Amino acid sequence: MQFTLRVLPISKLLLDPNNYRFLDSGDWQARQQRRFHEDTVQNATLRLMEHGSRYQLAELRKSILSNGYVPLERLMVVPYQYGSDMYLVVEGNRRVAALKTLLRDHEDGSLTLSDEQKGDFSRIPVAILQEQGAARLRAERIIMGIRHIAGPREWGAYQQAHFILELHESEGQDFNAIADHLGLSRIETARRYRAMRALKAMENDEQHAGCAKPEFYRLFHEMVSIPDVREYFRWDHEEAKFIDEEKARQFFGLIASEDPDLEPKLRTYLDVRRLRGIIGNKAAEAALFDPDETFAAVLRIARAGTESERAPVDLAGEIKKFMNVLENLGIDALKTLNEEDIAALESLIDLVSQRIADYKALSQEDV
Numbered sequence: 001m002q003f004t005l006r007v008l009p010i011s012k013l014l015l016d017p018n019n020y021r022f023l024d025s026g027d028w029q030a031r032q033q034r035r036f037h038e039d040t041v042q043n044a045t046l047r048l049m050e051h052g053s054r055y056q057l058a059e060l061r062k063s064i065l066s067n068g069y070v071p072l073e074r075l076m077v078v079p080y081q082y083g084s085d086m087y088l089v090v091e092g093n094r095r096v097a098a099l100k101t102l103l104r105d106h107e108d109g110s111l112t113l114s115d116e117q118k119g120d121f122s123r124i125p126v127a128i129l130q131e132q133g134a135a136r137l138r139a140e141r142i143i144m145g146i147r148h149i150a151g152p153r154e155w156g157a158y159q160q161a162h163f164i165l166e167l168h169e170s171e172g173q174d175f176n177a178i179a180d181h182l183g184l185s186r187i188e189t190a191r192r193y194r195a196m197r198a199l200k201a202m203e204n205d206e207q208h209a210g211c212a213k214p215e216f217y218r219l220f221h222e223m224v225s226i227p228d229v230r231e232y233f234r235w236d237h238e239e240a241k242f243i244d245e246e247k248a249r250q251f252f253g254l255i256a257s258e259d260p261d262l263e264p265k266l267r268t269y270l271d272v273r274r275l276r277g278i279i280g281n282k283a284a285e286a287a288l289f290d291p292d293e294t295f296a297a298v299l300r301i302a303r304a305g306t307e308s309e310r311a312p313v314d315l316a317g318e319i320k321k322f323m324n325v326l327e328n329l330g331i332d333a334l335k336t337l338n339e340e341d342i343a344a345l346e347s348l349i350d351l352v353s354q355r356i357a358d359y360k361a362l363s364q365e366d367v
Helices: 039-051 057-067 093-107 115-122 133-148 157-169 175-182 186-203 214-225 227-232 245-255 269-277 282-288 295-307 315-327 331-335 339-366
Strands: 003-009 075-079 087-091 123-129
Touching: 039 093, 057 093, 087 093, 087 123, 093 115, 115 123, 157 175, 157 186, 157 214, 175 186, 186 214, 186 245, 186 339, 214 227, 214 245, 214 269, 227 269, 227 339, 269 295, 282 295
Parallel strands: 075 123
Antiparallel strands: 003 123, 075 087
């Protein structure tokens, strides 16, 4: 990536109204890029950052007033194509918003800045990204990924998954490339992508679109991670989509009740994980989709049906047998592994991780 280092007037810096931080804000709507420079759009973006507690703008303002503006890291900007000599902020929107509000408050008399502060806050060191077209978009995403996924200022899970979705579908990057770029494992990168695709399916479903919320992302993340659960609701792991509309709607209905007087059955990732103990038990499944039954009642039915059927398993012994198989795989055998074999091993990793997490969760419940 090529950058030009300059000091620019803050008046020439535009906040990004479509910043990833805004994606799960309830009242946020995407803006057209050609209108980013309009005062109404910039002011709306500034208000959103000021009044959203998650952005911690008040704390940042206090820090700047106490310590001055310390440009330990330059702002990353790109030339804005719809305005003369203007630049769109790629990295550093919070800092620009804080400085703009401080200068605004000085102008309207609600705050008094010294001449030195006004000077420091009005002209900012920036790095101007020089790439053009598709190369610029890719560079912007690399910068954001380093800062907000692999770096110290993480986005939430929903924003991270949305970013991965764009890298895969808009840029055609495979999961290995995305994983290397973001500092994640390939398995986790693919899992986040699939979870976002599942949530998008709900957002596009004509019956449940109005109920879909960003916070459901964690429930879908759990659903696509558990083989028994995703198979029951007909989620195709390879195609990353539901292949049975009615089964998909069953899951949507469990996490978002269409009746405002009824609580959804599944409210946490642990609830989704507990579906493993319900699926396959006909009585428990019937209760799961009965609007008059609570989820606690469903779990009691499932447990009652399995207590008498449970037989002791030599888990350690069975695991050792399989470990011996893996340990004895030679180089020639490894070379013959196909995509189906790798997918089976990845599913095994998922299942082992889930079983360990289940054990820890149940241990906490027993305390």
